[in-house]
Amino acid sequence: MIKIILIIVNIILILFLYFLNQWYENEDSKIITINKKYVTNTRKLKEIGKIDKWLVDKVKHNLVQIPLDSEVADLRLIHFFDKYAKNYSFLVEKFIYNDEYARFLNIKYSFSRKNYTKFVNFMKLQYKSGYKIIDHFQLNKSTLEGELIVIQPFILPKKKKEEHIDDIVPQ
Amino acid sequence: MAKFYSIAIMHDYAFVLHIEEKNKKFTILETEVLDFVQLQTYLKNKKKLCITVNQKFEYSTNLAVPLAIAKSNNIKNYLFYKIKGLYPDIDFLLNFKKLSKQNDEENITYNVEAVDEKVYLDALSFVNDFSNIKSATINKFALLSLANRCIDSNSYICVYTYATTVLVLAVEEKEVIFSRSTTIESKTHETMQMDMAENITQTLSYIGNQFREIDFKTLVLSGSIALDDVIPKHIMMFNSVNISILYPNTFIKNLNAEESQEYILSLGSVFVEKNNQFFPKIIKGIQQFNVVTKFFLLLSFLFLAGMAYFSFDESKKYDALVEKNEMLKHRYLYEFSHTKMLPKKELEKYEYTIYMTNKYLDKVPTDILIALKPLIILDKPSLFKYKVDAGKVTFEMEFEKKFTELVTLYKFEKEFNKELEEITKKVDIAKTTTVDYKQLIYRAQIKTKKNKSINTRERRRE
Numbered sequence: 001m002i003k004i005i006l007i008i009v010n011i012i013l014i015l016f017l018y019f020l021n022q023w024y025e026n027e028d029s030k031i032i033t034i035n036k037k038y039v040t041n042t043r044k045l046k047e048i049g050k051i052d053k054w055l056v057d058k059v060k061h062n063l064v065q066i067p068l069d070s071e072v073a074d075l076r077l078i079h080f081f082d083k084y085a086k087n088y089s090f091l092v093e094k095f096i097y098n099d100e101y102a103r104f105l106n107i108k109y110s111f112s113r114k115n116y117t118k119f120v121n122f123m124k125l126q127y128k129s130g131y132k133i134i135d136h137f138q139l140n141k142s143t144l145e146g147e148l149i150v151i152q153p154f155i156l157p158k159k160k161k162e163e164h165i166d167d168i169v170p171q
Numbered sequence: 172m173a174k175f176y177s178i179a180i181m182h183d184y185a186f187v188l189h190i191e192e193k194n195k196k197f198t199i200l201e202t203e204v205l206d207f208v209q210l211q212t213y214l215k216n217k218k219k220l221c222i223t224v225n226q227k228f229e230y231s232t233n234l235a236v237p238l239a240i241a242k243s244n245n246i247k248n249y250l251f252y253k254i255k256g257l258y259p260d261i262d263f264l265l266n267f268k269k270l271s272k273q274n275d276e277e278n279i280t281y282n283v284e285a286v287d288e289k290v291y292l293d294a295l296s297f298v299n300d301f302s303n304i305k306s307a308t309i310n311k312f313a314l315l316s317l318a319n320r321c322i323d324s325n326s327y328i329c330v331y332t333y334a335t336t337v338l339v340l341a342v343e344e345k346e347v348i349f350s351r352s353t354t355i356e357s358k359t360h361e362t363m364q365m366d367m368a369e370n371i372t373q374t375l376s377y378i379g380n381q382f383r384e385i386d387f388k389t390l391v392l393s394g395s396i397a398l399d400d401v402i403p404k405h406i407m408m409f410n411s412v413n414i415s416i417l418y419p420n421t422f423i424k425n426l427n428a429e430e431s432q433e434y435i436l437s438l439g440s441v442f443v444e445k446n447n448q449f450f451p452k453i454i455k456g457i458q459q460f461n462v463v464t465k466f467f468l469l470l471s472f473l474f475l476a477g478m479a480y481f482s483f484d485e486s487k488k489y490d491a492l493v494e495k496n497e498m499l500k501h502r503y504l505y506e507f508s509h510t511k512m513l514p515k516k517e518l519e520k521y522e523y524t525i526y527m528t529n530k531y532l533d534k535v536p537t538d539i540l541i542a543l544k545p546l547i548i549l550d551k552p553s554l555f556k557y558k559v560d561a562g563k564v565t566f567e568m569e570f571e572k573k574f575t576e577l578v579t580l581y582k583f584e585k586e587f588n589k590e591l592e593e594i595t596k597k598v599d600i601a602k603t604t605t606v607d608y609k610q611l612i613y614r615a616q617i618k619t620k621k622n623k624s625i626n627t628r629e630r631r632r633e
Contacts, residue, residue: 021481024485133532
């Protein structure tokens with residue numbers, strides 16, 4: 001009788017240990033999943049830290065203030081034209097036009113290459129509200145001439161409402 | 172080392188020995204002679220019992236079994252039904268042994284020993300738990316087993332007496348070939364002695380006549396007769412045999428000669444061979460059940476140990492994982508609290524700026540200008556123009572330098588050409604260089620290959 005009781009007790013203990021093992025295995029897999037998430041998230045946080053540091057160090061100074069109004073955007077372009085028109089013989093090549101994310105002004109330029117300081121200043125010329133690119137550049141013996149495109153970032157109000165920035169930034 | 176109890180039942184008395192076995196030596200720890208009625212109480216909680224009981228009905232015979240019956244179970248059934256035919260009302264317990272000497276061409280003769288199962292089981296009713304029975308037999312086999320251990324002779328006659336009982340065994344090659352158990356009824360001790368001597372003498376004479384070919388040289392006395400002077404003298408008067416006393420002094424300790432005769436059957440029950448034991452089905456069943464439960468108990472302990480080991484292993488693994496989890500959690504929380512994350516709105520500004528930069532500044536052929544810089548340092552170009560059209564850059568450069576000395580021209584040409592070669596490796600360009608040695612003029616023209624304007628975006632990706 002004692003043996004049978006012992007067998008029953010052992011069977012109960014075996015079952016208990018079996019279910020305990022099952023519980024351990026389930027918990028193990030849960031913890032492993034959580035641990036993997038911790039590792040991934042920690043790595044992500046490190047990456048985020050690096051990216052944010054890079055953004056602050058390398059990109060922050062390039063941030064431009066995007067005007068909310070198209071008129072303000074246009075005026076900024078016009079002011080830029082007017083400011084340097086005399087110096088570099090600016091001529092409007094193509095008046096303000098836009099695409100989805102910016103407004104543009106194409107300007108023809110022309111000046112003597114003999115004035116080296118003027119040449120350097122022209123090359124250093126910045127459009128602080130946006131970007132300036134030299135689309136055409138022709139340097140000959142006496143003159144420097146070509147075409148500038150001045151870009152004023154500006155998102156159309158309709159776009160702002162409809163799209164999130166994720167949609168317009170290529171992945 | 173094992174301790175057990177050996178019990179012989181004779182005339183409503185139980186002769187009990189408590190024995191310890193160590194290296195095949197037996198030490199008597201305790202002796203008891205009990206009334207049969209006291210025995211059940213005495214044996215309470217006592218395990219490992221070797222039992223021998225007296226049976227009034229003992230059937231012993233030699234039976235021929237046809238050669239065609241070969242399997243042990245079939246032989247047993249054949250013998251059982253043969254005896255059952257003689258005693259239809261009795262259920263037998265039987266043991267059988269092949270007699271090698273008496274085989275003929277068609278049959279094999281077996282010695283059969285049988286007892287009435289019901290009576291035998293009644294005789295064992297004092298046992299509280301049948302699973303405690305280590306061995307069980309009848310008195311003649313207990314006596315035979317002890318005599319076989321003590322007597323070297325090949326054939327001998329063994330006589331055991333206790334009170335009014337006389338048990339005579341004729342033994343050849345360690346097997347009983349004849350046995351007789353008689354009860355002597357006499358009024359006085361003297362007449363009892365004479366009757367006993369006469370009975371034994373007659374039995375010896377019968378054995379002599381029955382087994383003429385066997386020379387029984389030794390007469391082994393045991394029990395009360397071994398302590399008696401009169402009966403052996405009378406026996407010797409009529410029989411010319413050597414008389415020996417059964418005294419197991421070589422392997423049994425702590426029991427003197429006189430005591431040992433009282434407990435001869437109890438001692439004998441310790442050495443009974445398996446094929447001389449009688450186990451009713453119920454006892455066998457209980458013993459088998461016991462074996463099975465022992466097996467399962469052992470198995471359950473093994474499983475339990477295995478499961479305990481795995482659980483321990485799992486718990487260690489779990490603890491390690493929990494510890495790792497805590498560590499990773501702290502590392503994550505540390506990283507979380509120490510990472511300055513930019514607000515979403517600000518991030519959107521950064522993203523937008525990067526996007527704009529990629530979209531529009533990609534058209535600026537900065538890297539081409541950087542690549543051409545070494546030539547510009549050597550000489551200012553007389554013509555330099557580039558055009559960006561749909562992300563593709565076309566450019567053209569002309570150099571014209573006049574020299575006063577040929578050596579300067581020579582050195583310039585070498586250096587310019589070297590730089591030009593370097594640029595050619597990086598940028599896909601068409602180049603034309605001419606040197607007018609008469610006028611000491613070096614001319615070079617570099618331009619984008621026809622139909623191969625440079626895609627700034629692709630080149631940057633390279």
